[in-house]
Amino acid sequence: MISKKTIKKILSVSCIEDIIGDFVELKKSGLNYRGLSPFSNEKTPSFIVSPIKKIWKDFSSGKGGNIITFLMEHEHFTYVESLHYLAKKYNIQIEYIEKFSKSKIDIDHEENEKLYLIQDYAKRFFINQLFFTKEGQKNGFNYLTQKRGFNMKIIHKFELGYAPLSWSFFTNKALEKGFKIRYLKKSGFTVSRKYYNNDCFRQRVMFPIHNLSGKVIGFGGRSIDSSYSCSTTKYINSSESDIFQKGKILYGLFQAKRNILKEDLCYLVEGYTDVLSLHQSGIKNVVSSSGISLTVDQILLIKKFTKNIVLFYDGDSSGIKASLRGINMILEQGMNLRILFISNGEDPDSISKKYSRSRLRYFLVKSSYNFVSFKQKIYGKFHKDDPIKKSFFVLNILNSISKISNLLQKELYLQEASKILRIRQEILIHELEKINKKNEQKIHKIQVIKDKKNNQTPLILILEEKLIQLILNYGDKIIEKEKCNTTVLEEILHAFKYWNLRFSSKKNKVIFDKICLQKGGTGSSNLKSDTDDKGEKNFYPLSKWDKKGIKVPSQEDHIYQYIIDIILKYKSLCISKLIKKEIIHHNITKNDDRKYFLKKIIDLTNIKNELHKKLHRYV
Template sequence: MISKQTIKKILSLSCIEDVIGDFIKLKKSGSNYRGLSPFSNEKTPSFIVSPTKKIWKDFSSGKGGNIITFIMEHEHLTYEESLRFLAKKYDINIDHIDQDNDYNKHKNQEKEEYEKLYLIQDYAKRFFINQLHETKEGQENGLNYLIKKRGFDIEIIQKFELGYAPIYLNRLTYTALKKGFKIQDIKKSGFTVVKKSNYFFDCFRKRVMFPIHNLSGKVIGFGGRNIDSKYSAKYINSSESNIFIKSKILYGLFQAKKNMIQENFCYLVEGYTDVISLHQSGIKNVVSSSGISLTVDQILLIKKFTKNVVLFYDGDRSGIKASLRGINMMLEQEVNVRILLISNGEDPDFLSRKYSFSELRNFLSKNSYNFVSFKQKIYEKFYKNDPIKKSFLIMNILNSISKISNVIQKELYLQEASKVLNIRQQILIYELNRINEKNAHKLKENPTFFSKKKNTILVVEEELIQLILNHGNQIIKKKEQNTTVLEEVLHFFKCWNLRFSLNKNQEIFDQICLKNKKTDLSKFFDKKNTKFYSLSKWDRKGIQVSSKEDHLNQYISDILLRYKSLYIYKLIQKEIIHYKNSLEKDENRKSCIKKIMHLTNIKNELHKKLHRFV
């Protein structure tokens, strides 16, 4: 935690009009400052900043507070992240409390690892920018591609910090080593492949580079677009690291978040160039899923800024399929979704170059549809008057409506479907109820299976505690870096926000992890019920039996996955009980079904990792 003295220093040295002025244009108005609200689309300035009181007030949205609340509200950061943001701006060193205990030492080591990754990413960004603008190869290949083939101007290239990776095998790695970075850190950052005998080469070569930023503007990874047909993959991304997880990031979000808040909706596209082309055309509330299939984490990231999304995918079959897949995912996360229907062969990049800003705005507003109308138009485009296909269409639309938790919205979509499909609403309601009953039956068909898991999780908890006590300080090898059994368990529990079911076990775990001094843990154990096992002397008979210690890496991985799987079963069981107790309440039923389906998906993924068939 940041010390109180540091917090006081940050607040006293921070200039509120200076900080807020970085985000919105302020004009002097008497002793105060005035500007347009960043939280609403207003024409007359109603946002007031008072330097003497060190507060701000937005009369259009009703929001207000001090400098910390502004950073939290505008940048969607936590309290501590906002303090660190201001400390960095004013070059203030941060002091922490309880620096000497084991927990904070672990956190400091973790922070140092993150900082190394950020520094290397920033160095790579500056290296690629220099290669693009200052070298003959970069100008002839990269800059020529961006300006002449993609139609980007220098201003937009600089805004998105685009760069170029040279053709040389190890130019980036070699220069990074000369700057003092270590080869293992460069490798961990995803820029280098290291072979035996210390031979290494760059992962990105002869590619235009698209840096990917996090919410605070730090570069966390890259996408590289080839400009040479000899390379098979058109795009490659940085390998995943502690700061770069593809399923949890959106390209362009850093540049778009302010406009997403102001306009209260965003366009979701597929590619890097789609985002940049739309920005250049004047449409700035646009983000991309970075070339991967849309994930729930990405949808939740968008929801931090707006609950209204327009899917703007390519007009070909793959783009339509991606749109259809995204509809249900959006509805399940309570996001209001519309879909753009564009001609085959057209995409956001093409349209942004085809139309002027006003023409493009007009085109987008005229060609966006709710999911009922969108699916109907897809049916008309590909199947015309096939009654069998139309019956599938109706069931598909009803399946999407079943994902909606808001009862009023569900009713309105049923009315829309009845009108668009030319079918009686009573028939649609009847079929929708059948879908809901079918889903509920699947959830209830084997309740005894879940109850068996209740006692099993306690057995695994005991096994896990014994493992920590017996082998907590033992080193286990990881791809990134070596760690201990205790650190691995602690990291796993924090990542997944888990707690032991039994209070005794949680208390032991807290004592081990959070206390600076050695604690007598014997009082937590029931010695009568604690069992210790040992193998017979098989080696005397010439039989080699592997022990837990021989395969500790695999064992710790398996037991943690087993524990999470059982933990998920326990949560599913609770939701099933909750479902049974709220059969008469439609909203509660839908909420339970959504949670159970989400948890079941997690359970299935865990079983795959444990090599089980489900």
């Protein structure tokens, strides 16, 4: 825990207009400062910063607070991350409450800080190699400026560098600076051989990867030319570490986040150079998945800044396949999706060089399609009028529509699909319902498999078996009640009929149905009881306490209360199961009216709570 003294010092020293001024262009306006909102695309400044009160207010979005809340809102920092950011900016030493017994969180933070220091040193080392060595200028700088056409502004903005050809030059320099070999290995810069340590990045242009606060957390290294490259792999990334997980970061997000917020739109590309080329052409709200398959974590990262995403992948077969793979993932997260359709094997890098700035923006708007139209174009390009392939194509579109949670959007996409595919909407709705049912069954099957893997026998089955045993052992036993007497069997049958209960186990259901059929005869006496090999009932006899004058109540003495408790528990589990089923069904189909769905869940929950009260379990 950071001490209160340190927090107080950080807040008192921090200058709110300077901190916010790093992110928003502020102009003096009387005692305050004024600027354009960083949270909306406004033309008239409504963002106010008060240095005296140390607060800010954005009248366009309604947001406001102190310097910490600004960093949390704008930079998406946590409270602790905001404090560390300010402490670093004002060179404040952080003190902890228990200086000599730090928590695991504090220890992990210190470990991560060591990794951050190595990344920062590597960044500066690679930049120095690019600009101030003959090898770097000949290989790296010429490649970036001559072959790829990047200007100095972009090279500096993204802090590009160069890793030299030498086998262990970087590692040796880092060790001389005092960095430990285990952290160099952990960061993915060094690999150990039998008698020496090798650099992992050699003769490559280096792309630093930043987190949201601007710290370098890893690198991507691109080989320059296959004729003299030390590796046949075009791109290699830093190895996974505590601060770098490829599936949870996006290249260029640090540089693009403000533009994404302002334009309320994010372009998603595949490669590092695609990001650089688009930035240089004026499209600054762009990020890259760093050459790996798109992940849910990356989609959710974009969702922090905007719900509108445009997939801008390469126009070759692999790029088209990547676009098709990403569609359902993006729709499942409630994002508004468009996909750019480019042909002839072009990519974002070549497109950005092909058009002027104004023409490029026009091209991006004109060439983006919703996923139904995009899939139609793919089908038209590769399959034409093959009826078999078209049927699979239609089901593919419906499968994507099933991922949409918004009912209005789902309906509009069905209309769009009906129009484009020339298929009646009622036919599409029928097929969509079948897909929803399959998805529901699949989810149920996965849950069953999980339960089996966890070796968990559902409590509901245990209670069913107890009820069967009660019927077999005590079915004809008389239960005395105030109005009329009944039997154990009749009491259980009445409860099941009144509550419309059904056994979930087929085996238990068969036994119970047999009992119901014989109800008019001899009750449970004709059924096989729970016996052992000798024909004796499987009870565990108590010690002969009665001979010692001690009365021990048996299960039979309180059979009515015992039955009531089991039935109440069984009802409660059945209702829990029904609630879960309703939620899963609603999440998959989204066809129910939301108010009706919520009322149903509330009613079922109230019944469940009443049952819990009767069982003396208040919730």
